[in-house]
Amino acid sequence: MATIRDVAKKAGVSVATVSRVMNESGYVSEDTRKKVKDAINKLNYKPNEVARSLFKRESRLIGLLLPDITNPYFPLLARGIEDEIHKQGFRVILGNSDEDMKKEINYISTFIQNNVVGIISTTNDPEHPNYQNLQIPVVFLDRISEKQPSVHADGITGGRIAAEEMIRRGSTEIVLMKGPAHIRPAQERFQGAFQFLQEKNIDFHVMHTSSFSFREEQQGAADLFKTYPQTDGVIASNDIVATAVLHEALRLGKAIPEQLQIIGFDDIPQSSLLYPALSTIRQPAYEMGQQAAKLLCALINKKKIEEKIIKMPVTFIERNTTRKVDTYG
Amino acid sequence: MATIRDVAKKAGVSVATVSRVMNESGYVSEDTRKKVKDAINKLNYKPNEVARSLFKRESRLIGLLLPDITNPYFPLLARGIEDEIHKQGFRVILGNSDEDMKKEINYISTFIQNNVVGIISTTNDPEHPNYQNLQIPVVFLDRISEKQPSVHADGITGGRIAAEEMIRRGSTEIVLMKGPAHIRPAQERFQGAFQFLQEKNIDFHVMHTSSFSFREEQQGAADLFKTYPQTDGVIASNDIVATAVLHEALRLGKAIPEQLQIIGFDDIPQSSLLYPALSTIRQPAYEMGQQAAKLLCALINKKKIEEKIIKMPVTFIERNTTRKVDTYG
Numbered sequence: 217m218a219t220i221r222d223v224a225k226k227a228g229v230s231v232a233t234v235s236r237v238m239n240e241s242g243y244v245s246e247d248t249r250k251k252v253k254d255a256i257n258k259l260n261y262k263p264n265e266v267a268r269s270l271f272k273r274e275s276r277l278i279g280l281l282l283p284d285i286t287n288p289y290f291p292l293l294a295r296g297i298e299d300e301i302h303k304q305g306f307r308v309i310l311g312n313s314d315e316d317m318k319k320e321i322n323y324i325s326t327f328i329q330n331n332v333v334g335i336i337s338t339t340n341d342p343e344h345p346n347y348q349n350l351q352i353p354v355v356f357l358d359r360i361s362e363k364q365p366s367v368h369a370d371g372i373t374g375g376r377i378a379a380e381e382m383i384r385r386g387s388t389e390i391v392l393m394k395g396p397a398h399i400r401p402a403q404e405r406f407q408g409a410f411q412f413l414q415e416k417n418i419d420f421h422v423m424h425t426s427s428f429s430f431r432e433e434q435q436g437a438a439d440l441f442k443t444y445p446q447t448d449g450v451i452a453s454n455d456i457v458a459t460a461v462l463h464e465a466l467r468l469g470k471a472i473p474e475q476l477q478i479i480g481f482d483d484i485p486q487s488s489l490l491y492p493a494l495s496t497i498r499q500p501a502y503e504m505g506q507q508a509a510k511l512l513c514a515l516i517n518k519k520k521i522e523e524k525i526i527k528m529p530v531t532f533i534e535r536n537t538t539r540k541v542d543t544y545g
Numbered sequence: 546m547a548t549i550r551d552v553a554k555k556a557g558v559s560v561a562t563v564s565r566v567m568n569e570s571g572y573v574s575e576d577t578r579k580k581v582k583d584a585i586n587k588l589n590y591k592p593n594e595v596a597r598s599l600f601k602r603e604s605r606l607i608g609l610l611l612p613d614i615t616n617p618y619f620p621l622l623a624r625g626i627e628d629e630i631h632k633q634g635f636r637v638i639l640g641n642s643d644e645d646m647k648k649e650i651n652y653i654s655t656f657i658q659n660n661v662v663g664i665i666s667t668t669n670d671p672e673h674p675n676y677q678n679l680q681i682p683v684v685f686l687d688r689i690s691e692k693q694p695s696v697h698a699d700g701i702t703g704g705r706i707a708a709e710e711m712i713r714r715g716s717t718e719i720v721l722m723k724g725p726a727h728i729r730p731a732q733e734r735f736q737g738a739f740q741f742l743q744e745k746n747i748d749f750h751v752m753h754t755s756s757f758s759f760r761e762e763q764q765g766a767a768d769l770f771k772t773y774p775q776t777d778g779v780i781a782s783n784d785i786v787a788t789a790v791l792h793e794a795l796r797l798g799k800a801i802p803e804q805l806q807i808i809g810f811d812d813i814p815q816s817s818l819l820y821p822a823l824s825t826i827r828q829p830a831y832e833m834g835q836q837a838a839k840l841l842c843a844l845i846n847k848k849k850i851e852e853k854i855i856k857m858p859v860t861f862i863e864r865n866t867t868r869k870v871d872t873y874g
Contacts, residue, residue, distance in 0.1 A: 277659060291615045295615045298640070309606070309636050312628075486815035
């Protein structure tokens with residue numbers, strides 16, 4: 217089978233010239249164009265589509281730093297970013313930081329070495345000096361920064377809604393779970409729920425969770441029901457923690473939602489697959505990824521930015537770990 | 546705060562020279578080194594770690610094509626790849642193909658444009674001409690190719706084990722679900738189970754599933770129990786399909802595993818979080834990613850390859866949708 221090199225040889229031109237003719241891009245004289253087309257016909261050259269664009273050189277890469285793509289929340293962000301970035305002609309280099317600043321730094325370096333034109337980062341430390349002196353735009357995603365361009369969900373409102381729905385649906389012995397201290401969005405959702413319960417003069421217990429890992433949270437869930445056996449409502453710090461609580465409750469033979477209501481946070485895909493399916497506060501992860509990508513592309517293209525700190529709305533997703541409101545409302 | 550440019554100016558050298566001194570790489574005369582160090586001291590220059598490695602230019606990118614990172618099976622592959630590639634100094638450009646050949650071609654082009662040194666692809670068509678004429682190594686992952694370097698799980702054995710465990714644990718009215726025809730690993734696991742049941746002269750029903758999407762499979766699960774209400778064992782084509790069957794069975798009030806056993810395939814993270822937790826055939830996704838990355842790096846580095854087609858072992862993960870074997874074995 218004839219290759220692009222054979223065509224170039226036969227036409228007496230360079231491979232790049234053949235590519236320009238095929239792509240109808242760049243200047244090629246009419247005479248040369250004809251020579252190339254004749255060679256293509258004579259050799260019966262069928263360029264595959266990869267070869268066709270081999271020479272359209274445009275390095276349009278952006279770097280994406282996520283804590284861990286295997287945590288079910290992050291693929292949604294990544295997909296939202298990639299779909300949007302792709303539309304605008306950019307590609308994504310992916311890095312998992314494991315929330316380890318050393319790894320982050322290492323990735324930022326290699327992003328720069330690879331000439332990325334922008335970075336989207338889900339870091340716990342947007343104010344870190346390593347993000348300050350970069351010559352390219354950075355957007356922080358799912359993390360809160362007062363100064364830097366960023367996209368995050370409205371955790372305060374999310375926490376308030378969770379508490380409100382819990383009360384409306386009749387829970388009186390509520391445990392409010394407080395997520396890891398170093399993750400600011402986790403603290404915001406906690407504050408939102410906390411404030412609401414305070415304002416309404418409702419008694420509740422606070423339990424701290426140190427991680428968002430299911431294995432560790434299983435122990436936390438066991439402790440919860442040992443410490444507060446009367447619990448009839450749990451506002452969990454995220455869906456993974458809520459799942460651990462749900463498992464433990466089912467193991468203890470509690471009727472859900474009759475004896476115990478649970479509300480999670482995130483709405484990761486597996487939450488609708490649990491049985492009973494989990495009621496939760498939905499963060500629009502895919503859309504957050506899209507917004508971050510749009511913001512970054514606008515910064516890269518030096519467009520006017522109306523809003524560089526974007527707060528996305530959250531919604532209550534009613535499933536089967538909460539009671540129907542008719543009965544109580 | 547002093548920048549690397551200030552240091553270069555003060556020392557009367559180029560920024561690259563300052564970088565070489567900081568990184569202790571490349572030749573710098575003793576005299577120049579001293580000048581640079583003096584400038585650093587005088588200006589009290591504190592390089593951040595990003596700046597420090599800004600000039601270690603090595604573009605070592607590999608392209609990764611997955612069908613969809615939001616399908617919970619793929620992040621494990623991606624993470625296995627990234628961890629291994631990272632160790633060997635490479636970085637990953639990620640693309641979601643949605644099993645659409647046009648998107649795949651588009652990505653392969655942009656990978657090449659970005660000078661990737663290798664590609665890992667989960668494609669349904671490894672023999673497609675677009676993969677043949679590339680000048681860089683390609684490894685196919687979770688897909689089967691007779692000729693190309695590839696890593697996949699032993700689906701035939703997986704299917705056999707699923708059927709064997711189902712029989713050992715006492716199911717007699719078995720439905721075997723056959724996954725999408727165009728996904729070869731799905732067909733292999735089906736064939737494995739099919740052959741085992743044939744050999745043992747066991748009657749069973751086959752149901753076709755057209756996708757691996759949960760929403761579509763919910764309807765499939767409803768049809769299953771309408772068509773074969775006596776079913777007491779389901780061998781599902783993957784964990785998502787198994788989850789749909791589990792939901793429908795619980796909705797119909799079936800006792801699991803007493804009245805109905807279910808075995809999935811994959812062992813995606815959410816399978817252990819279901820209630821009851823899903824028994825399944827585990828594909829070592831993370832390790833498969835690692836192996837593919839090792840194989841690709843070996844090809845890139847032109848090392849001797851002992852085995853270019855790697856078949857990974859699968860294992861039965863006993864959870865709570867199958868009965869304990871003591872009772873029956």
